[in-house]
Amino acid sequence: DGGITQSPKYLFRKEGQNVTLSCEQNLNHDAMYWYRQDPGQGLRLIYYSQIVNDFQKGDIAEGYSVSREKKESFPLTVTSAQKNPTAFYLCASSPQALEDTQYFGPGTRLTVL
């Protein structure tokens, strides 16, 4: 089945530790995105990538890093510099055109203890 997978679904980390969230897609989409969701705030864009080996900062990139070494993979690292990392993280992908739909993964809930 084609789709986007995110793992793990729940992640717990101690404060000060870096953690990497996985996002894989087999839809052959060029573009991939990471969003952060907090209650009552909708989705905010962290990073996005239109092609392999290239990515751009979104609205709230501070404290996060990404890589795009393969078309199907776009992992997100939440670093210790992120002041409030506890949130629900959503990955999405889409073809190239602006009118194309973004397809979302099931999300990872990160809790920092």
Next chain:
Amino acid sequence: AQSVTQPDIHITVSEGASLELRCNYSYGATPYLFWYVQSPGQGLQLLLKYFSGDTLVQGIKGFEAEFKRSQSSFNLRKPSVHWSDAAEYFCAVGSQDNAGNMLTFGGGTRLMVKP
């Protein structure tokens, strides 16, 4: 810069009643507009989208939305709500810069359905 406002944070309707969720956007060019739905703890699913043509757009699950340029609105409607429609709904506007395409989301409207 683009922005999206969903004025209603929570809405409660009775099952079988009609529904309208409001969305207002701010964008300088012709907007690409989307409505997504999210069940608790899940990802988002596209309900419908508008980017040109007929301003009344039909989507999945019996939803429709109307683009009104003069009011900068893209309200979502359903004539008869089912209990399974209880979820959070997000309106989004698409934009493009030199680096690529992106979506800007509203804060969401949580829909509760009374039996």
